[in-house]
Amino acid sequence: MTIECVPTICPYCSCGCGINLIVSDGRIIGQEPWKEHPINEGANCPKGKNAHHFLYSEDRLKTPLVRKNGKLEEASWDEALDLIASKFKEATPETFGSLGSGKTSNEESYLLQKFVRVVMGTNTIEYVGRLCHSSAVAALMPAVGSGVMQTSQPEIELADCIFLAGVNIVETFPMIARRVLRARARGAKVIYTDPRQTTTARHLADVHLPLKAGTDAA
Ligand code: SF4
Incomplete structure (x- = not known):
């Protein structure tokens, strides 16, 4: 039996914590935090500690499913790919659209939009970021000139005032929430807007502004 430790990045949220996968004879049997990694500091x-369980979960789909007579049934890859190819051939630029995932890499996203524009002949391309990030870009561009995060995670601890707009950071980015907690322990004030009474509202925010539901993404 061989056991090796494979350093990688936790795929569960965008904190980007370092993890070490424990691999025995090619099978992941456990996970340990990457102790020297600057993002998670050991x-x-x-969520990250248990993310590797998805890989071998009984509930994980291992074959394609094709809907037949209104019911999803297991199919071979050849059958599924033939069906997809036939649907691509049937589609016209007016009837085709694509939805991209937030889990695709930059390169995969580039290929997807290229395929849709060049092969399918349409600009009907949508992706998850339209809902979750475009409102942030609309605010960041005029304020700081770029649509991406303007600070490194460790620098969050140096802030005197932290404004959280609609992000339930305690549950969605736990390792970043830890840095907000450290800033707060130094005396920083945390202001949080969210219509919901989240864990962040209850345990992290000094000021919670519960906007009217439906107006927070505006
Ligand atoms: S905060 Fe948790 S889920 Fe997110 S990257 Fe780190 S370990 Fe993974």
Whole structure:
């Protein structure tokens, strides 16, 4: 039996914590936090600690499913790919659209939009970021000139005032929430807008502004 430690990045959220996968004879049997990694400093949240269980879960789909007579049925890859190819051939630029995932890499996203524009002949391309990030870009561009995060995670601890707009950071980015907690322990004030009474509202924010539901993404 061989056991090796494979350093990698936790794929569960965008904190980007370092993890070490424990691999025995090619099978992942456990996970340990990457102790020297600057983002997580030797810790991982419960989600990251258990993320590797998805890989061998009984509930994980292992074959394509094709809907037949209104019911999804297991199919071979050849059958599924033939069906997809036939649907691509049937589609016209007016009837085709694509939805991209937030889990695709930059390169995969580039290929997807290229395929849709050049092969399918349409600009009907949508992706998850339209909902979750475009409102942030609309605010960041005029304020700081770029649509991406303007600070490194460790620098969050140096802030005197932290404004959280609609992000339930305690549950969605636990390792970043830890840095906000450290800033708060130094005396920083945390202001949080969200219509919901989240864990962040209850346990992290000094000021919670509960906007009217439906107006927070405006
Ligand atoms: S905060 Fe948790 S889920 Fe997110 S990257 Fe780190 S360990 Fe993974």
